[in-house]
Amino acid sequence: MTRRSWAEPWRIKMVEPLPITTREQREKAIVAAGYNTFLLQSDDVYIDLLTDSGTSAMSDHQWAGLMEGDEAYAGSRSFRHLCEAVADVYGYPETIPTHQGRGAEHILSQVLITPGDVIPGNMYFTTTRFHQEHAGGRFVDVIVDEAHDTEALHPFKGNVDLAKLQAVIDEVGAERIPYVSVETNVNMAGGQPMSLANLEATYDLCRRHGILVMLDATRALENAWFIKQREAGYEDWSVADLVRRICSFSDGATVSSKKDNLVNIGGFLAVRDPEIAREARSLLVAFEGLHTYGGMSGRDMEALARGIREMVDGDDHVRARVGQVEYLGDLIHKAGVPIIRPVGGHGVFIDAAKVLAHLPRDEFPAQALTAAVYVDSGVRGMERGIVSAGRDPVTGDHHRPRLELVRLAIPRRVYTQSHMDVVAESIGAVYETREQIRGLRFTYEPDHLRFFQARFEPIA
Numbered sequence: 001m002t003r004r005s006w007a008e009p010w011r012i013k014m015v016e017p018l019p020i021t022t023r024e025q026r027e028k029a030i031v032a033a034g035y036n037t038f039l040l041q042s043d044d045v046y047i048d049l050l051t052d053s054g055t056s057a058m059s060d061h062q063w064a065g066l067m068e069g070d071e072a073y074a075g076s077r078s079f080r081h082l083c084e085a086v087a088d089v090y091g092y093p094e095t096i097p098t099h100q101g102r103g104a105e106h107i108l109s110q111v112l113i114t115p116g117d118v119i120p121g122n123m124y125f126t127t128t129r130f131h132q133e134h135a136g137g138r139f140v141d142v143i144v145d146e147a148h149d150t151e152a153l154h155p156f157k158g159n160v161d162l163a164k165l166q167a168v169i170d171e172v173g174a175e176r177i178p179y180v181s182v183e184t185n186v187n188m189a190g191g192q193p194m195s196l197a198n199l200e201a202t203y204d205l206c207r208r209h210g211i212l213v214m215l216d217a218t219r220a221l222e223n224a225w226f227i228k229q230r231e232a233g234y235e236d237w238s239v240a241d242l243v244r245r246i247c248s249f250s251d252g253a254t255v256s257s258k259k260d261n262l263v264n265i266g267g268f269l270a271v272r273d274p275e276i277a278r279e280a281r282s283l284l285v286a287f288e289g290l291h292t293y294g295g296m297s298g299r300d301m302e303a304l305a306r307g308i309r310e311m312v313d314g315d316d317h318v319r320a321r322v323g324q325v326e327y328l329g330d331l332i333h334k335a336g337v338p339i340i341r342p343v344g345g346h347g348v349f350i351d352a353a354k355v356l357a358h359l360p361r362d363e364f365p366a367q368a369l370t371a372a373v374y375v376d377s378g379v380r381g382m383e384r385g386i387v388s389a390g391r392d393p394v395t396g397d398h399h400r401p402r403l404e405l406v407r408l409a410i411p412r413r414v415y416t417q418s419h420m421d422v423v424a425e426s427i428g429a430v431y432e433t434r435e436q437i438r439g440l441r442f443t444y445e446p447d448h449l450r451f452f453q454a455r456f457e458p459i460a
């Protein structure tokens with residue numbers, strides 16, 4: 001059979017010109033930014049792969065929704081549309097709107113966690129773990145070991161290790177575990193999915209012990225696509241049915257709508273239990289806003305309601321979304337550059353420890369490689385390694401995560417295939433001259449979440 005190309009199920013109606021800079025300008029810009037891509041001005045960035053959070057392009061139907069949003073303080077029609085979309089697409093009867101994902105994590109953690117509790121989860125996410133600990137809980141990682149191995153070609157590197165979970169339950173007792181925090185398409189593992197079989201088994205194990213399962217369903221759509229591709233028996237399912245099926249093995253979910261849901265801001269907590277919903281709403285009015293808008297304007301809720309339906313309106317959107325990420329990953333892999341494989345749902349993760357094997361970890365290879373890629377082409381990625389991991393508060397030494405990565409996160413419906421070609425060519429060019437890249441040292445190290453604002457200089 002001859003190969004037939006697929007393409008994006010949309011065309012471009014409005015364009016946003018991109019800044020084109022010279023190498024000389026970029027060399028100045030990276031020095032001014034202290035070799036930290038978070039400190040670059042977006043006007044100095046050509047292709048921005050810093051994050052896929054809040055960077056999606058909305059459809060004409062969503063933009064029209066902005067005009068039609070109902071800004072009533074109480075009882076907004078747009079809130080009703082949001083609740084209906086969440087109930088239809090995710091299957092949860094109770095929706096609590098928040099300003100973004102971490103707002104939902106905050107409310108959920110405050111409602112369910114008592115100081116001293118333990119919350120097992122499949123790898124941590126920064127804000128999720130923060131709110132669990134802020135509520136007095138302790139997070140314990142129960143993801144499968146393959147998640148930490150960049151080369152293990154496991155189809156479901158996001159799976160919960162049931163033996164690890166059982167061991168935590170045996171050790172601390174089910175009554176100390178208010179819920180298990182299960183993330184779909186695990187972000188920090190590189191956008192790696194879990195299987196439905198694993199999620200169902202996790203849910204069954206928790207039910208036997210009277211423990212709730214709360215999803216971080218931020219990336220449930222991308223996970224659904226991987227299940228369709230990789231898990232026997234689901235080839236013919238629609239992603240709409242698979243998202244519903246995923247959520248059926250849970251008691252509720254927090255969602256950052258800045259990802260799958262195709263909006264620039266927003267999020268929600270959704271649950272089945274009306275009593276949990278009642279407690280959440282009473283906290284919501286103190287921390288976010290009235291229960292019929294949480295942290296969002298009416299127009300934001302309208303665009304979100306439409307984005308939720310649009311993401312599962314046929315499989316073509318997610319096929320193109322994940323297809324574009326895989327396209328870029330394949331190009332970079334074929335250029336011989338070591339990346340996390342299989343390629344995940346939202347970005348390509350380059351193994352900087354391998355690329356810059358001549359640099360010790362304390363000279364921040366991923367930070368240095370991210371800066372070098374920017375100087376080469378104006379492509380902005382992000383460090384996910386020793387700088388992001390921060391310091392151990394007790395010993396004062398760096399945390400040393402096993403993974404030392406440059407993340408290239410792809411915004412949804414924003415860039416074209418030619419942009420991906422440019423990115424891959426730049427990565428290839430930097431890889432050819434990798435031995436010239438020097439290590440970095442701090443000139444300024446913030447006390448908290450240091451990766452956002454740290455400054456560096458090259459080591460002579």
Ligand SMILES: *Cc1c(COP(=O)(O)O)cnc(C)c1O
Binds near residue numbers: 101256257259267
């Ligand atoms: C982005 C993200 C969050 C946090 O959501 P915000 O909207 O940034 O507050 C939580 N979990 C996952 C998996 C995410 O990707």
